[in-house]
Amino acid sequence: MAQDTIKLGDYLFTRLRQLGVESMFGVPGDYNLRLLDFVTPAGLHWVGNCNELNAAYAADGYGRIKGLAALITTYGVGELSALNGIAGAYAENTPVVHIVGTPPRPLQDARTFMHHTFSDGDYRRFAAMSIHITAAQSRIVDSTTAPEKIDWILQQALIHNKPVYLEVPDDMPDVLVSAANLKTKITVPAPPCSAQEPQVLAQILERIYQAERPFILVDGESTGLGIVDQLDALIKATGWPTWTSVYGKGLADEQLPNVYGLYAGGFGDDAAKAYFEEADLVLTFGPHYSDTNSYFYTTVPKPKVAITFSGSNIQIKDETFRDMSARNILSHILENLDSTKLVKLTGPPKTKLTIDTNTPDTDALGQTNFYPLVNPLFKEGDIILTETGTAAHGGRNFTLPSKSRLFGAVTWLSIGFMLPATLGTALAQREQNANTISKAQTILFIGDGSLQMTAQEISVMIREKLNIVIFIINNDGYTIERVIHGRKQAYNDVPFWRHAHALTYFGAGEEHAAANTFQARTVGELKGVLADERISNGSGVRLVEVFMDREDVQGALLYLLNKQLAQERVEEEKEKGQK
Amino acid sequence: MAQDTIKLGDYLFTRLRQLGVESMFGVPGDYNLRLLDFVTPAGLHWVGNCNELNAAYAADGYGRIKGLAALITTYGVGELSALNGIAGAYAENTPVVHIVGTPPRPLQDARTFMHHTFSDGDYRRFAAMSIHITAAQSRIVDSTTAPEKIDWILQQALIHNKPVYLEVPDDMPDVLVSAANLKTKITVPAPPCSAQEPQVLAQILERIYQAERPFILVDGESTGLGIVDQLDALIKATGWPTWTSVYGKGLADEQLPNVYGLYAGGFGDDAAKAYFEEADLVLTFGPHYSDTNSYFYTTVPKPKVAITFSGSNIQIKDETFRDMSARNILSHILENLDSTKLVKLTGPPKTKLTIDTNTPDTDALGQTNFYPLVNPLFKEGDIILTETGTAAHGGRNFTLPSKSRLFGAVTWLSIGFMLPATLGTALAQREQNANTISKAQTILFIGDGSLQMTAQEISVMIREKLNIVIFIINNDGYTIERVIHGRKQAYNDVPFWRHAHALTYFGAGEEHAAANTFQARTVGELKGVLADERISNGSGVRLVEVFMDREDVQGALLYLLNKQLAQERVEEEKEKGQK
Missing domain, CATH: 3.40.50.970 (Thiamin diphosphate (ThDP)-binding fold, Pyr/PP domains)
Known part of the structure; x- marks a missing residue:
């Protein structure tokens, strides 16, 4: 035959x-x-x-x-x-x-x-x-x-x-x-049901019903566990205060009243930290404990309050149960959950990325005013990418619309990644939204140093006719490296580029390039750009160059900068003493 | 202590x-x-x-x-x-x-x-x-x-x-x-003198004195053997016809009457091939036998006529003598050489890269007229880089001035290499020539496909204030891949770029950029560009975009293209037959 x-x-x-x-x-x-x-x-x-x-x-x-x-x-x-x-x-x-x-x-x-x-x-x-x-x-x-x-x-x-x-x-x-x-389509084999499952399930449910101060942390490996939809159900069913890691950002719907966005451990909001420290149950899903994603491990819960769903393990206190399927367990939890037995509570007040409405339009743009000004640009279904560096730090506190995603600096932190990744996500977004959200955009925030690594891929974005807005944060070099070490060193400089010529050089129509290239140095200029229909609701690749100071940083980066400045003062004193 | x-x-x-x-x-x-x-x-x-x-x-x-x-x-x-x-x-x-x-x-x-x-x-x-x-x-x-x-x-x-x-x-x-x-400075230990050395030396000298039709081939690994200066002496002492491989190009002074430039085996000059085939002694130095560097192994001599100096081996006919130092042997040869015993002969006529003086200025630029037109631009001490693709093939037949070097497509053939390599060689050239040849230039020939891989490094060339002329051969995509396979396939296209904006985008002074960006589509236009003082004797980074046809190739590439065209005809006939 x-x-x-x-x-x-x-x-x-x-x-x-x-x-x-x-x-x-x-x-x-x-x-x-x-x-x-x-x-x-x-x-x-x-x-x-x-x-x-x-x-x-x-x-x-x-x-x-x-x-x-x-x-x-x-x-x-x-x-x-x-x-x-x-x-x-x-x-x-x-x-x-x-x-x-x-x-x-x-x-x-x-x-x-x-x-x-x-x-x-x-x-x-x-x-x-x-x-x-x-x-x-x-x-x-x-x-x-x-x-x-x-x-x-x-x-x-x-x-x-x-x-x-x-x-x-x-x-x-x-x-x-x-x-x-x-x-026969290739499929992933479903994990067998573990003999320990009923026991583990019972323990988890008991802890859930006992909890008086629960904390849900959605981390990025939840995607691989295939539990993102279940987590949405759990977050809605419990109404419990929920945060995400950098890596999990966007996996919990930040439009829900109980979803707070990023939990930055020892480097973030004090009220959230106080709530976390006093929590009697921390449910962590898909943990990914690199120094960067866990804020130097300050987001890792104490074992005695932790229940952690990772890979094929579930950890309860100090005990690890292997060969467990997070998806299986979660579906059983959701099926069996008696909501009358759940504590009803409101978490700490939600903070929102805002800018003082009295900020003068003449103020120079910087890390503290830029992100709150940009945030309202995002719409349902948008994909936001924030490159390693100040952009990733600033973008962590964006409030995301429903069905939108954000990709930031998790662990690999290879600068240059986000620009081609933006091309890839925008293509995927177009394929997925073909019949649904047609006006969704992909929005990239990237520093001038990172951009130079992979800038040529802008030409492919243009050829592919993708709807992408690129914000170039031009702070004259590798600011993230400056705050780590070598604040004034020339090795943290990058060559000077005229970013305003990018779209023309990389092959956009000349008219499109001229109409869709923007620059902003002040709050007022940025407001003008953001109000422009071509940014909020345009098409093709658009480019906004925003200028910030070389050492303008915030959050964990400011901590690093201050550490370096203190060290410099110590050395100066030492030198004076030697004279 | x-x-x-x-x-x-x-x-x-x-x-x-x-x-x-x-x-x-x-x-x-x-x-x-x-x-x-x-x-x-x-x-x-x-x-x-x-x-x-x-x-x-x-x-x-x-x-x-x-x-x-x-x-x-x-x-x-x-x-x-x-x-x-x-x-x-x-x-x-x-x-x-x-x-x-x-x-x-x-x-x-x-x-x-x-x-x-x-x-x-x-x-x-x-x-x-x-x-x-x-x-x-x-x-x-x-x-x-x-x-x-x-x-x-x-x-x-x-x-x-x-x-x-x-x-x-x-x-x-x-x-x-x-x-x-x-x-104590780090040094490379001198190889010990092999016990076989006197015997090997005697054999080589005997073969040299017997030779009636000798052929010298300088390949690129001669650099690593540390024998380039000795080869210069040997070439001058014997006056024997000498060729180089692609990799060895520039290691023998092409201004000497007996140095022919590239030997392209079965894909080059017929007279050179005939001379090679009939040679009774082929002295090969620093051989590097990849398919590309040896023209599909057609430059490898028959064992019975070969004496080959490679690594720590010397091969005479079928016998390999190990742990021999090419440098030791060569110095002994040069010391003992009795020039009265050497055959005096003239090799085949030297061909020169020329263009018919009657070529109309209105002729479109192409592979056959471009390289002869550009060749006179080169001066003593210049470094010429020809990127993998049509540029490397065209550049192989340049006649080089003394003390100049050429780098072409040897074995690795990673497109994108030559542009940053140009930055590196130009820096090295400046360091080496600081007190000697101050006006030497570095000249790059690169296709539009290869350029896109690493184009951003132009900004570093500009920042370093290097004297570099870049010829971009814009033939609308990966022409070298088109001739290998997929002549009409879209995967051999590249995104459209406006190369004339490169210097401005990558940070050159605006005045410099405007004055040092050129384009040429015809013989006449190219002549105009080459006559411009800014190209022949200017400074900083200059850019010349030359346009050629998508399938305009010559030499071995033309052979590949014709093979593909013949295959297409066969398939067309087959299809017709099936209808």
């Missing part, structure tokens, strides 16, 4: 399509061109990026919205340029399939001294590098095992919520493989 | 200074700021790049001229972005010291979940990745062993002529270490 077959390239891209991938990122290269032939015919939108790092960043952004992303690079030169982006996806849990077009099998088998190698016959060293930054790796070598290998690697990306690595030799996209598996 | 001590940061940078490093590339980051404090005080020039890949590329370019380069990145996010550039330095033999500022030892020892990690306590995975693409690795961990470790790693870079990897924890630049070693 004739087997139902399909070309390998078609198989791979059909699988990705089945999982919701609609756009594909990457850069063409000698060893992936034959694979690229299959992208458009498979119904995928090809996004040719300016370079591979930008492509990886864009794929990460896309995957954060869509739940899966794919990236194609070429062997050696291409894949290595993407590694930092893949590592970032690993650190912050985005399933990105990194597909590498490798040299044809005959050349690899003969250990031919080809370009894009070290001319020594070793074809395995670059794959070995990716092992350290991906959850799984697969190398297609023949038509028989190819479908299983592809299915396995895609499933691994979904199970681990991490990037994976897939090698496709340049002589294989045309090879016929079995199409049999295609009838 | 008190030991003579020095701070670690001072020690490291003093060592680099002793080896001729004067500029340092990199990007600041959280874990390298304290090390950066030592750069300028050590008398090094800090070049802050726009991103780490660009910094690595620039360091590679710098190292190709100066013999050693250094690059500083930060742990994780910084170092991973640089890996493709480090791998390229490995593939093409540039000793680049990749210094990574790592988290302070207390954080590493405690396996703290810090940013720029995967928040899992594992601090070793990124170093493990670099093992695959560096010749040696060293991790500074204490003050006692630090000086020896630093000396060892720098020596490894010089011995292997490859990149190396050095980790400096952020709490260590201030630590005191012994200064004792500093009195």
Whole structure:
């Protein structure tokens, strides 16, 4: 009986399509061109990026919205340029399939001294590098095992919520493989119900009913646990005071009266901190305890009050129950919850990012007045990205509309990431909103130092006709590094650029570029820009350059700056003493 | 007795200074700021790049001229972005010291979940990745062993002529270490004289005296063998016909009557090929046999006529003599050479890159007329860089002035490399020529696709006030990929940019930018640009955008294009047949 077959390239891209991938990122290269032939015919939108790092960043952004992303690079030169982006996806849990077009099998088998190698016959060293930054790796070598290998690697990306690595030799996209598996969509196996589950569930419910001062903390790994919708139900059902981490920002609807936005531990609102310290139950979902995301671990609850849902574990006080599904447990909690037994309470007063209405329009723009002024721009469904640096710190206190998302500096903190990530999220947003929220925007806040890393990707945003507003915070260099160390050092400077020429240089229509490039140095100027219909309700890429002082920082960054200033004073005194 | 001590940061940078490093590339980051404090005080020039890949590329370019380069990145996010550039330095033999500022030892020892990690306590995975693409690795961990470790790693870079990897924890630049070693400069140990040397020398001299049709091929690894000056003497002493590979281009003085420039094997000049095929002795120096550098291995001589000097081997016919020093052998050859015993002969006629003087000025610019028109621009001491793609192919046939260098597409072929490499070579050129050739220029030829990868580094060229002319060959996308595969495919397109705005955007003085941006579409227009004093003898960064057809190629690329066109015809016929 004739087997139902399909070309390998078609198989791979059909699988990705089945999982919701609609756009594909990457850069063409000698060893992936034959694979690229299959992208458009498979119904995928090809996004040719300016370079591979930008492509990886864009794929990460896309995957954060869509739940899966794919990236194609070429062997050696291409894949290595993407590694930092893949590592970032690993650190912050985005399933990105990194597909590498490798040299044809005959050349690899003969250990031919080809370009894009070290001319020594070793074809395995670059794959070995990716092992350290991906959850799984697969190398297609023949038509028989190819479908299983592809299915396995895609499933691994979904199970681990991490990037994976897939090698496709340049002589294989045309090879016929079995199409049999295609009838069944790849799924993530549901975790078996643990024998301990009834006991754990009972303990949790008991603690919930006993709580007099409960605190809900939604952290970013909740996305990977698949519990964001359940958390919404829990937050509504309990009415309990709820905060998010930096990473969880946007996962709880900040329009609900009991959702406070960011909990910044020892570096934030005093009332929230006091409430947290006195809480008798802290329910933490999807914790991610890097120094940055946990404000130097000050958002980690004391074990005696903690119930924590992470990965396949649930921790109650000092006890860890393994092989538990947060999703299973939460659905049981929600089913069994007796709301009459829940404490009814109001948390501390909600603070809102505001600006004194008497602020003169002539005031210079700075970290303290900029973010409250911009906040009302956001609408339902918007995606907001705040690049590592002052932007990420300022953006943490935005109040978000419903159904909007915010991406900030979580753990990887690779400057330059947010600009291509903005491209990726905007594409994903357009695909998801095609039939719903048509006027949603993607809004990027980025410093001048970070922007220089990956600025060329603005040209792809323009080509893709995406609705993006870019706020460039021009504070004359790496302000975040200045406050950490080397306040006056020249190594924290960046070259001077004329940002107002960006849209023209990167290929926007000349009329569009002229009409959609703005600058603001004062409160009044910014108000004018924000009132402009082209910003609030325009289209295409728009650019607003705002100017701030080199050392203008707030929050945790101000703490670092003051520490450095104090150190400088000590050294000055020491020097005086020595004279 | 008190030991003579020095701070670690001072020690490291003093060592680099002793080896001729004067500029340092990199990007600041959280874990390298304290090390950066030592750069300028050590008398090094800090070049802050726009991103780490660009910094690595620039360091590679710098190292190709100066013999050693250094690059500083930060742990994780910084170092991973640089890996493709480090791998390229490995593939093409540039000793680049990749210094990574790592988290302070207390954080590493405690396996703290810090940013720029995967928040899992594992601090070793990124170093493990670099093992695959560096010749040696060293991790500074204490003050006692630090000086020896630093000396060892720098020596490894010089011995292997490859990149190396050095980790400096952020709490260590201030630590005191012994200064004792500093009195002795780090050197590469001279290879011992092999017992076989007299026999090998005798064999070589005999073959040289017997030769009636000798052929000298200078390949690029001659630089690492330290024999470039000796080869110059040999070429002059014998007067024998001499060619170079792509990689060796510029290592033999093309102004000498017997130096022909590039030997392109089966893809080049027929007379040269005929001479090569009939040669009874082919002396090859520093061979590098990648497909691209050897024109698909057609420049590799038949064993029976070959004497090949490579690494620590000398190959005569089928016999390989190991542990031989090419430099030792060559000095003995030069000392003992009896010129009366050498065949006197004239090689095939020299071809020169020329353009028909009757070419109308209205002719469109293309690959065949562009390079001969530009060639007379080059002056003694100029450095010419030709990016992978049509530029590298066209630039291979330039005739170079004395003391000038050319860098082209050898083996790594990572597009985007040449622009930051131009920054690096221009800096090195300025340092080397400070007291000699003051008007030397660095001239880059790059396609519009490659340019988009790393364009932002133009802003650093501008800030550094370097004398650079950039020719952008705007042929509307990845022409080199189009001829390999996917001639009409959209994936070989690139976004539209207005290159004429580059200098303004990237911060040149507005007057300078307006006066130093040129465009040319025809022979006449290009002649006008080249006659302009600002191009031939100007200063700062100048930009010339030349327009060519999407499929305008020559040489080996034309061969590939024709192959694809023939394949298309076959498929068309097949389709017709099926109808």
